Amino acid sequence: MKKLIILIFSVFFAVQAFGQKNYVQLAKSPVPIKPRILISTDIGGTDPDDNQSMAHFLMYSDLFETEGLVSSPSYGSGSVSEILRMIDLYEKDLPKLKKHSDSFPSPEYLRSISKQGRLGAAPYRGYTTATEGSDWIIKCARKESEQPLWVLVWGGLDDVAQALHDAPDIQDKIRIYWIGGPNKKWSTNSYAYIVENFPNLWFIENNASYRGFIANYKQMDEFNGRYYDTFISGRGNLGKDFKNYLDGNTKLGDTPSLLYMMDGDPNDPTKESWGGAFVKFTHSPQVIFDRPTIAQDTVQIYSIMEFRVKGPEIDIPSDSICMHMTINKQTWGGFYLGDGIYAVRHATYALGTMPYTIVSDIPGFPEQNGEITIENVWPGKTRETDYKLGNNWFTDKSDEDLFDKNLHGFKTVSKWRIDVMIDWAKRWDWIR
The missing domain is CATH 2.60.40.10 (Immunoglobulins)
Structure with a gap:
C-alpha cells in the first residue's frame, strides 16, 4: 500500500510539473552515450517538413555529437543556404535554450559543418563526382572514434552513394537510418548502387513506419491540428518561423530518425524505440x-x-x-x-x-x-x-496488427507520438 501511495503522488507531481494540462509522459530510455550523427537533408526542396524536423533537431541538439549537416536535394531546389538560415534562427533562441543545458552546440560550429551536397539525382550508375557533402561524409566517417557515425538521411541517398563509391572503407564505420518511401523514388539509382555493391552495410530502410509520427491535421486536438496554437505559437524565433511550413501543422516526417537516436538502444533496431521498431530483411x-x-x-x-x-x-x-x-x-x-x-x-x-x-x-x-x-x-x-542483403539490413514490420492506413509498421512509431510531442512542448516552453 505504501508503494502504491508513493506511485500515485509521483504521477500527480509529474502532471503538475507540466502545468495545468493533465499530460503524463511515459519515461523514455535515453541513449546512454551521445551518438555521433550526420544529417543529410533535402531541406528547402519540395517538402517543407524537413524545415520542421530541422527545428526539432536544433532544439534537441544538446543530445548529439553532431558532425555534419549536408544539403542533398536529389529533387527540387534545396541548398545549404536553407540550413544556414535555420541556424540563424537557432542562434537567436540559443540564450534561452542554454539556461536549461550547457551542451547546445554553438551556431559557429554548426555553420562550419554545414555542407552542400549533390544538386539533382544521380544517373543510372548511381554516382557521378564528389561533392562537398560526400567528401564531408567520408571525413567524418574516417574520424577516430569508438562509436559509429550515424547518417540520418531525410531525402535522397545520392551523397551517401557517392561517399561509399569514393571511399568503400567507410561502410564499416557508418550506420544509416533512411526515411525511404517517397524518397526512394527520387533516388532509385543511388539506392540500387548501394544495395547492390554494399549488401553488408548497416542500414535501416524506413519506408512507412515514419508516417506514424505525422499529425492528423483534421483532428482538432492539442497533439494534432492544434499543436501549433497550443505549444508553438509565441515561442521564440523558431516558433515564429514554424508557421511558414504547412501552416504550422506538424508533419515532421523525418523526425523519427532523430527520435531513434534519442531513445532506447540504437544498436538494436528490433527493440522498441521512439523512432520505431524494425525487422531484418534478406532481399530488397x-x-x-x-x-x-x-x-x-x-x-x-x-x-x-x-x-x-x-x-x-x-x-x-x-x-x-x-x-x-x-x-x-x-x-x-x-x-x-x-x-x-x-x-x-x-x-x-x-x-x-x-x-x-x-x-x-x-x-x-x-x-x-x-x-x-x-x-x-x-x-x-x-x-x-x-x-541480396547481408545481416544488418532492417525495415518496416509487416505484422497486420501494426498497420494503420494501410502502412507497414505505422504503430511502432505512432504509439510513442504523444509522449514525444509532450517532451517537445516542454522545450518550446523554454524559448517562450
Whole structure:
C-alpha cells in the first residue's frame, strides 16, 4: 500500500510539473552515450517538413555529437543556404535554450559543418563526382572514434552513394537510418548502387513506419491540428518561423530518425524505440521487365522496378538521359545502357494499377505503353533479380496488427507520438 501511495503522488507531481494540462509522459530510455550523427537533408526542396524536423533537431541538439549537416536535394531546389538560415534562427533562441543545458552546440560550429551536397539525382550508375557533402561524409566517417557515425538521411541517398563509391572503407564505420518511401523514388539509382555493391552495410530502410509520427491535421486536438496554437505559437524565433511550413501543422516526417537516436538502444533496431521498431530483411525487391507490362503484372510496394526497351544503337555519352517514363503524373529520365538497350528505374509508395508511357526523341525508338499493379506487400516474395542483403539490413514490420492506413509498421512509431510531442512542448516552453 505504501508503494502504491508513493506511485500515485509521483504521477500527480509529474502532471503538475507540466502545468495545468493533465499530460503524463511515459519515461523514455535515453541513449546512454551521445551518438555521433550526420544529417543529410533535402531541406528547402519540395517538402517543407524537413524545415520542421530541422527545428526539432536544433532544439534537441544538446543530445548529439553532431558532425555534419549536408544539403542533398536529389529533387527540387534545396541548398545549404536553407540550413544556414535555420541556424540563424537557432542562434537567436540559443540564450534561452542554454539556461536549461550547457551542451547546445554553438551556431559557429554548426555553420562550419554545414555542407552542400549533390544538386539533382544521380544517373543510372548511381554516382557521378564528389561533392562537398560526400567528401564531408567520408571525413567524418574516417574520424577516430569508438562509436559509429550515424547518417540520418531525410531525402535522397545520392551523397551517401557517392561517399561509399569514393571511399568503400567507410561502410564499416557508418550506420544509416533512411526515411525511404517517397524518397526512394527520387533516388532509385543511388539506392540500387548501394544495395547492390554494399549488401553488408548497416542500414535501416524506413519506408512507412515514419508516417506514424505525422499529425492528423483534421483532428482538432492539442497533439494534432492544434499543436501549433497550443505549444508553438509565441515561442521564440523558431516558433515564429514554424508557421511558414504547412501552416504550422506538424508533419515532421523525418523526425523519427532523430527520435531513434534519442531513445532506447540504437544498436538494436528490433527493440522498441521512439523512432520505431524494425525487422531484418534478406532481399530488397527488384523487378526487371524487358517488355511492356499489363495490369496483371504485379510488383511489391517500394520495390525497384526497371523497365528496359530494345531500340536503335546510338553513340551518346554514358549515363545521358535520352528517354522519359511518365507514370502516376510524374516523369522520370531513362538512360542508354549500350547494345541498343535503354532502361529507366522507378519506385513508388502508391498502390493500385498505374498506366505509363516511355518515349524518346531518338529516331526509331519504339514508344512503350503499359500498366503495372502495385501490391501492398513488403518485402514480399523473392525473385532472382532481387538484391541480396547481408545481416544488418532492417525495415518496416509487416505484422497486420501494426498497420494503420494501410502502412507497414505505422504503430511502432505512432504509439510513442504523444509522449514525444509532450517532451517537445516542454522545450518550446523554454524559448517562450
